[in-house]
Each structure stands twice: as C-alpha cells, then as structure tokens.
Amino acid sequence: MIDPVDELKTQAEILHKRIATGDAASRARLRRLTELAKADDVAITAAAPSIRRKHCLTVCAREHGFSTWEHAQRVLRGWEDETDFGALLYDRQSSGLLNVWFASYVEAREQLVAMRRDGQARYLLAYRRQFFVAEAQFIEALGMDPSDADWERLDFDWARPRDPLARRRLYGQRLQALRGRA
Structure with a gap:
C-alpha cells in the first residue's frame, strides 16, 4: 500500500x-x-x-x-472535522464524464443509496466542499480500480467512509496513478 x-x-x-x-x-x-x-x-x-x-x-x-x-x-489522513476535501478526485481527464452534483452530503448519500438499490454501480465522491455521484468509468479515469474491495469497505462513500483506512489506501491508488502520468 x-x-x-x-x-x-x-x-x-x-x-x-x-x-x-x-x-x-x-x-x-x-x-x-x-x-x-x-x-x-x-x-x-x-x-x-x-x-x-x-x-x-x-x-x-x-x-x-x-x-x-x-x-x-x-x-x-482522514480527519473527520475537515470539510474541504480538496480537488484530488477531479481532473481534466475526467471532466467529460457526467456526474450528479450536490451541495449537500445528505442529498448525495440519498442519491447513492437509491442508485445502488436500483443495481447501478455508483460512487459518492467529494470535491472541495461539494459532493457528486459518479459511475465506474469516472473511477477508472482517475486511475483507480472501481472493483477494488476497498470501495465496498467504504460503503462506496468517500466523504463518510465506513472504513477510513480503505479510503487512505484508495488515495494511495490515486496518487500512484498521477505519478504514472507525470
């Protein structure tokens, strides 16, 4: 890791x-x-x-x-009181993909739950102080594996993960992907 x-x-x-x-x-x-x-x-x-x-x-x-x-x-490091997630989970290479954006975490979480209940593979991500629900293609565009078991450990929720260590490992994946582009 x-x-x-x-x-x-x-x-x-x-x-x-x-x-x-x-x-x-x-x-x-x-x-x-x-x-x-x-x-x-x-x-x-x-x-x-x-x-x-x-x-x-x-x-x-x-x-x-x-x-x-x-x-x-x-x-x-996953400090719970940090409300600005930065821009690491969004870049120009993925900007052409459509995501559903929310100013409220609660609304984003409700959308994620509804879409996953309908069988749609979706991921709740954070950009600065906003939230968005993305498809697996977006995760791949970020250089991460959408089928990685850590997503399930997060409950597919980056902003409030069930397992913060899983998110940290996925952050590592993202940084490794960016290093490969440099």
Whole structure:
C-alpha cells in the first residue's frame, strides 16, 4: 500500500533535490507558492537557494488540489472535522464524464443509496466542499480500480467512509496513478 502522506513527502523530497541541482522545470513549479506566483525566471532562480522542504511540500500539496501542506495531511489522513476535501478526485481527464452534483452530503448519500438499490454501480465522491455521484468509468479515469474491495469497505462513500483506512489506501491508488502520468 502506498501511504498518501508519505507519497507526497517523497515527491517533495525529489522536487527539493531537483531545485537544488538547477532543474528549470522543477524551479518553475515554485510558482505554486503564493510569494512566487508572479515571479519571472530570474526571480525564481534567485529564490531557489532559500527554498526549504516545507516549500516543496506546499508545492506538491497544491499540485494535487490542496490549499496547503497541512490541508493535504488532514484530508489524506482522514480527519473527520475537515470539510474541504480538496480537488484530488477531479481532473481534466475526467471532466467529460457526467456526474450528479450536490451541495449537500445528505442529498448525495440519498442519491447513492437509491442508485445502488436500483443495481447501478455508483460512487459518492467529494470535491472541495461539494459532493457528486459518479459511475465506474469516472473511477477508472482517475486511475483507480472501481472493483477494488476497498470501495465496498467504504460503503462506496468517500466523504463518510465506513472504513477510513480503505479510503487512505484508495488515495494511495490515486496518487500512484498521477505519478504514472507525470
């Protein structure tokens, strides 16, 4: 199992090393930092020696749809009081698929239960503070296996999983799929 928090830490470590060696593409990723968002290449190069691992953690978190490194940790570790799930479960490659969107978790859960009762394979997912019910094709587009036993352990409900460790394993699957695209 790929631990999602450890995976982002590893990505940040790699980014930090590449920045230190002068890799231009890695340095350009620093524009994810608020203080360097509008910096030109000269300013990025000048800032590179002062970049620490914490900056790289923030860059990696933002690249995966989280606002901060701390936000990423809360979501990926399954803190129950975190209400913003970030954008990790949605990307451009899956935007062409139709999903049923809800502002309310309760409505999304009711829709999921009704569709599954009718024999439709559906999954309740979260995007930031919204919820949506998706088909297996959407899960595949995210690089995850819709037939993985962990979905049943979640009760097909990402937002309020019956088994939070199952969701953590699926987050690992998602991050592994994204690593494969890079």
